[in-house]
Amino acid sequence: MESGKNFILGIFDDEDVLLSAVKRVRANGVSIHEVYTPYPIHGLEDALGYKKSRLPVAAFMFGLLGTSLALLMQYFMLGIDWPMIIGGKDHTPLPTFIPVTFELTVLLSALGMVGVFLVKSDLKPYGKAKIFDLRSTDDKHVMAIDLAKNKFSTEQIQDIIRESGASEVNPKNFDN
């Protein structure tokens, strides 16, 4: 069987039921493709065994880049390229460079991190969502299990999901 085509969906009404179900399903040795929820659920990423996001590192690196670029730009422009005496002060007084440096740090850090987030999560204006169940952006939590990635039979998986508290268990096939 080809992966990414035939799924079993467990539909859950309640986030706490979902959390315990995710743990139970995984404890039974079933691998979960992904869980789709209408709002962020704390602890779900741990229950699914996801590693912590490294986006904070991206934010820090982009911030560092912003700081360096801002300082380099100001030192180059007012210190090297066209030194001017303004108010009898140094050509390159560091304290007055701090506001612009701070703003550019924040700007690059924010834009860089969000850029990485959009790319990593494959979010783009012409992006098309793979929709398992339309209600997953409304009021239901949808647990998708890829049949091809599990050694269990369809019936076995259905039973495991149903026992763990799903309100509905549906098959879902993508034919493309």
Place this chain on the structure above:
Amino acid sequence: MQVTSPVREPLVTGGKTYKDVTDDICRQVEGPPTKSWMLGMAAALGALAIGGYALGMTVWNGIGMWGLNKTVGWAWDITNFVWWVGIGHAGTLISAVLLLFRQKWRTSINRAAEAMTIFAVMCAALFPVVHMGRPWLGFYWALPLPNTFGSLWVNFNSPLLWDVFAISTYFTVSLVFWYIGLIPDFATIRNRAQGKISKVVYGALSFGWDGAAKTWMRYETVSLILAGLATPLVLSVHTIVSFDFATSVIPGWHTTIFPPYFVAGAIFSGFAMVLTLMLVTRHVYRLKDYITITHIELMNIVILVTGSIVGIAYITEFFMAWYSGVDAEQYAFLNRMTGPYWWAYWSMMTCNVISPQLFWFKKIRTSLVATFILSIVVNIGMWFERFVIIVTSLHRDYLPSSWAMFSPTLYDMGVYLFTFGLFFTLFLLFAKFFPVINMAEVKSVLKSSTTKKPSIK
């Protein structure tokens, strides 16, 4: 679905289910525009048209159309700029600072407050741009671009330049923060959309969001870090705006208290504007279960606290003027209180210092009518504050022979009207086509105040 805790008041009342939240918010987006929306839009477009004429005349003929003179070189333009930037502080404060402090009541108001922030900053930015006189050359004056003068770079020692960086960074980061929050809600609307156009439009706006647990995890990380970045940012913006004045040598401007005092004033006026807008939105869209009296009361408490900080700052300025022993400084403040602009000063004192003190009474801070009136009073007061600081400090300078008064022309008023038209046009478009309340985040707090463990069937 919603379990009400006996200990803590729920953030959303009316026993809403997740489905109710989706329906209540999406209904405004999906239905045809209401009559009151049409009327509001007509008024906003009218203001935009009349103001647009004044703005066009100002750009065409130059800022001689305004009432500025040799002595008072800054007046309504900068007053309006600071006023709008100040209003633009509440949105990011609500979404960033309250997120860091885990104040979950922000979820009902953050979306609209952030929208207000973005539109207010756009209105604010208009004034310095127009004041340049020849805005089409403004890029070379305001941004470090190579030019044919050498390159003669911009002056990084100038607070006015810091302002360019601060405001544009603030605008960009606020916009990004707002948009990231909108993506999941756009996906909700996309998945409900019936019409062909709305399917395509909300499909594009939602960026292909599917609500996967992994994406939500990243989304939460991004929100938290953006909040961490936006918190010092929001403080820096009005600090830098205050530097425009504080780093000068004009008596009345040259004070070290300005940064904290401006930031407090900005939050003060921003929350007032959020209340003005939200009370109307709440009424028209029937959102009383989402924006509850508790929300309004909490916002009124913020107004009370920041209003008192502003009041103390006013008094401190007077104390410092006396304590400094500098004649020019003392005169500037005496003139402010008792000079020809005494009426502006006392309007400011009444609106900003006395009126918010009424919020000590629980009856007043939980009354919708009183809150609505006071929120407008506060914004009138904050406009006068900037006018008082700017004009009264300038109009009697060191040479009595050059003392002057400022009176606005119709074009001063017209450009101000234009920004109102712009602001309300954008806000009404937002209120019609975007979800006014962050559905995903409201859903995430629906259960949070429960003490009971839901039973697993």
